[in-house]
Amino acid sequence: MRRRISGFGPALGRRTPLATGAVLLLTLVAAGCGENDQSTLAPKSSASDQIARLWWVMLVASAVIFGVVLVLLFVAVLRRRGAEPATTKGGGLWIPAIGGIAIPVVVLTALFALTLRTLPKTSPAAASATGLTIDVVGRQWFWDVSYPDKDVRTANELHIPVGVPVNVEVSSADVVHSFWVPELNRKIDMIPGQVNRVTLEADRAGVYRGQCAEFCGLQHAHMAFYVVAEPRAAFDAWLAREAKPAPAPATPELERGQQVLLGSACVYCHTIDGTNASGKIGPDLTHLASRRSLAAGLIPNSPGYLAGWILDPQHVKPGNKMPATDLSGTDLQALLAYLESLK
Amino acid sequence: MATDVQRLERSWAEPAGLLAWIGTVDHKRIGTRYLVTAAVFFAAAGVEASLMRAQLARPDEHLLGPERYDQVFSMHGLTMIFLFVTPMLSGFGNYLVPLMIGARDMAFPRLNAFGYWVFLAAGLFMYSGLVLGKAPDNGWFNYAPLSIQPYSDGPNIDFYAIGLLFLGISTTVGAVNFIVTILKLRAPGMSINRMPIFCWAILATSISIVFAIPSLSVAAGMLELQRSWGFHFFDTAGGGDPLLWQHLFWIFGHPDVYIIFLPAVGIVSSIVPVFSRRSLVAYDWVALATMATALLGFGVWVHHMFAVGLPQVSLAFFAAASTIIAIPSGIQVFAWLATMLKGRPVIRTPFLYVLGFLVSFVIGGLSGVMFAAVPFDQQVTDSYFVVAHFHYVLFGGAVFPIFAGIHYWYPKITGRMLDERLGQASFWLVFVGFNLTFFPMHIAGLLGMPRRVYTYPAGMGWDVYNLLSSIGAVVLVVGILVILANLVQARFLGEAAGPDPWLANTLEWTTSSPPPPYNFARIPVVRSADPAWDGVSGPSDLVLPEGHQTPATMPLEGDPAAALEMPSESLVPLAAAVAIALICVGLIGDLDWLAVAAGVATAVVLAFWHSPREAGPLEPAP
8 A cells, every 4th residue: 555655845855865864764664554554654644744744854853963963073083083192271162052052942942832833733622623522441451442422332443434533532441551543643641530532533534553552561562453434424334333232143053152152251241232241341242243353453353263262362362351261162153153243 | 108008008908808808898899899780780681681672573472471571671671770770870980989089988988888788689689579480560660550459469569669669778878978978078179160070970960869769769668558558549449549650750760861871971071081182171061061950850750741641731841841951961962072073082992982872872862852842752652762762862871881981990990901902893793783773663663663562463564673673682782792701801811001091181090000998098189170181280298097087178169178087897787788678578578577577677787887886986097
């Protein structure tokens, strides 16, 4: 997938050899691919674009300053080599006066002004100025996602309409996590007992990967999620589907699969809306089959991976809170068929 | 004079034998102990770093599971910060400060020995957790509530909390000792504006320590109260607040960055003039910049917390503070550059390491200023970009100067020269390995790789940068082994150094290498900031041959005030350290009787130590 690299204007406008080299290098690295990309340099929203522009400006300024220091260093060291009797005193004060005070004061003031200008664009918009609110609660180690207006609950996946500012309210049910979708906005920590907000507004349709950015224990590395930005109509259809209870089993095998689930320990932690399963500790499974991934972005949502996960989740994601389930072959097949039917 | 020197030898030489060796209060022996012990911890942290780089060399690697990885990265950070860099610089300070200011020992020699023993015991205490497989596993920052039950049930975090409380005693007494030594024991004539910049740096760091460590100790104490005695400081369910930990930790944590960094740049300010063959340009600006950095360091802690959901006004305030703190560092960098430009630089290994420091530190400083741009900080904080940045500042900014200092003062400490070719080879290996290890982390972070992950999936664009980092780590390790080989060979084969192999400007080079136990036979008198260059400073007629005596002077002017009687070797500091260590063992092992008994023993030892009989002036030597 070809991607647009925003923010190159300022970088290429005032280039130095070093800065050009750095830009070229980073152009190469920004050419990631597909929905596994979570690069801060491939912004898909105006907020992330603003941050990326800030970065390129700072990179160029830094490269220039670094270049000057390097030149001075080379001049100092390579010129007039050789030990001579030491030590005249005095003089040279203008060098730290200009390089250490005058220039930094100008550059840092400019940087601070730029910061103040960018800050509001990446800060959360007033809730009234947004078109939709999504609650996300961090848990060890998945994302509990709900749409309070529609009584929809899902996990590890946010769907948002393209071009609409979405108010995401985040908190945590256990330890500190951090909500981060680099292509859409800066990160925001999820802190128990506190609700923080961030605004996501995707410029165009796509799937954007996010990941927990605050160390949260054993499986911090495997706490990812996806933001699916889709056109309004597709989003509305998704939301309407998610708001419905789980479809009733349509065949005897699915019936049996549902019984396996309801008769096992699954129900203590998981909810399937429309059944007696109403545990709140684990991810909501009402529309499990509609999701892209399992175990918070760790493995694809396919029957084979799902079977492996159910039988031995500790092998897949050591330390996670789900115990292994011992099932006969036929029970497992029925359970998988049932879970796969939860579209 | 000969008789004076003989009398000095008699009264300052410590008796032979194991007990006297253990009980030494000679700042040079204690300093060397700090240096060697910290180097051993550096090796441990290096092994931990190597394990991490092996684990992260490829995506989805299974070499270390999450449980081991979390302990390894936590111990790497804790070791590097608390058990390597700080004590290593404390070792340089211990060895050098009295020599640089023309004193015969630290102001409180027994407290000095006590500080070392506590450091050693606290380090062993924290590492005993790793031996048991229960080392701290929540990072050096140890955020709540992950650090409390039910999220951390084992003793892992207790090793952290109790270990840091224990270690804080060592750091604090060391700092107090440095402050008094630097303010009171300078040679006659060394007014405060003639003091070596290294001493300014140690003074600034020590003042920072005295104000910063209490915040860490309070946090660690509250954490242990919560974990073991049912208090509720950090959990919302009990009315506590997880952010309280973050504030307390970073009120300590950011000043600690400068506590690490300032002595390191003090080393740089010592080496630059010597190898530039010229006095430091803008000496007083550099001294003021050093103090300003220490002060401003207390006003920027919130930039570690820009993503916790603060109002824009707070963000703007701390952004401004974090911007301003760049200026004192800029002054220092350009003062060094000016010194080199005005001088006639001679390239030797210590100076090469200083040049490596300058290049790395400027990169780290520039990426550091970027964090003051709040939205950018909020984007890259807790990503590998931060890991890259702080290794440029801490490895580039502190470890390079430490390596420079080792190559610079090794001849003074051992009396032997290091091999110059091995030294230069080690520099290039370390410099290339360092940059190859840490530069790619900038890019991995910009590409969205979070830090503190034990593994990562393929296909994120991160693989190649992680592989480069791991290859760089191998080069870096080889470079460090070359340094080690050089240190070992020179100990036996190095040519004799003589008192002043570098034609240097400060007082430590005016005495023999290694210096005698009394440092200076005749107390020097100082008339400029470069006493070994100015041609007018030099040994005075003051000898003070009786007992253990060193002159005290006035804090600002350096005018003579008194002759102080210094204590001699003693086992009491070791006993006090062991007693406190046993309190810690009792606490972590849930052995209440042991903790109480050791607490009583501590009180008894301290009372004995401070009883007039013990602390009074010694009998003058015959």
